[in-house]
Amino acid sequence: MDIALLLLVCFGLGLYAWMRARDAAELARQHGARACEQAGVQLLDHTVALVKMGVRRDESGRLRVLRQYRFDYSRDGSDRMSGGLALLGLKLQWITAPDPPAPVAVEPVSPAQLPLRSFGSWG
Numbered sequence: 001m002d003i004a005l006l007l008l009v010c011f012g013l014g015l016y017a018w019m020r021a022r023d024a025a026e027l028a029r030q031h032g033a034r035a036c037e038q039a040g041v042q043l044l045d046h047t048v049a050l051v052k053m054g055v056r057r058d059e060s061g062r063l064r065v066l067r068q069y070r071f072d073y074s075r076d077g078s079d080r081m082s083g084g085l086a087l088l089g090l091k092l093q094w095i096t097a098p099d100p101p102a103p104v105a106v107e108p109v110s111p112a113q114l115p116l117r118s119f120g121s122w123g
Helices: 002-039
Strands: 049-057 063-074 081-088 091-096
Touching (some): 002 063, 002 081, 002 091
Antiparallel strands (some): 049 063, 063 081
């Protein structure tokens, strides 16, 4: 009876840890997708990869799991660059993502500067 109870408790703790890890991975994917969307780039493979895991204290002094994730993105579909982010528990700590594209300055052109075009004789 005691062994069965111990196994049940261990199974429950393992299931809880696995569910929290899946929640953190999904949250990291959402943060990465949002950062790529804001920068106007494509999140490749629509996923993030766990790179590093450790334990750190939060602002209130409680121990939390620190997870660092990596994701790949592309600006034009032919290149592949990496970004990263870290979650302390389920709270975003930092993210290295692509910069949004810089606006292109376009100078207005007056009609007098446009070349004249001939469409042939109209009659």
